[in-house]
Amino acid sequence: MKIVWLVLMLASSTLRAQDAAWVPTRDASKDEVINGHAMETFEAGVKPEWGYATPQQDTFVAMHPREDRKQAPLYVVLHSAGHDVMSCVDYT
Numbered sequence: 001m002k003i004v005w006l007v008l009m010l011a012s013s014t015l016r017a018q019d020a021a022w023v024p025t026r027d028a029s030k031d032e033v034i035n036g037h038a039m040e041t042f043e044a045g046v047k048p049e050w051g052y053a054t055p056q057q058d059t060f061v062a063m064h065p066r067e068d069r070k071q072a073p074l075y076v077v078l079h080s081a082g083h084d085v086m087s088c089v090d091y092t
Contacts, residue, residue, distance in 0.1 A: 022045075025043060034063075034086070034089055037065070037066055039064065039089065040064075041059060044058050046058070060085060
């Protein structure tokens with residue numbers, strides 16, 4: 001669990017260094033347990049200068065191992081249009 005927070009802190013500190021107005025926020029109301037893994041849910045919007053015609057909301061999750069493990073690998077799941085992050089996590 002400590003490694004997940006470390007990765008998130010490093011990622012968000014890089015974002016803050018680049019632009020303090022664009023930082024993902026945790027949405028604990030969407031946290032779930034899928035396939036025995038606790039997950040924390042984060043959301044981030046997009047900036048107008050990125051050119052989207054309508055407002056967008058991006059969601060990502062930090063998935064915890066079923067058991068507390070030392071040196072657990074970081075597992076990243078990317079998904080494309082047509083799927084949401086939760087269906088992809090559930091599938092993988």
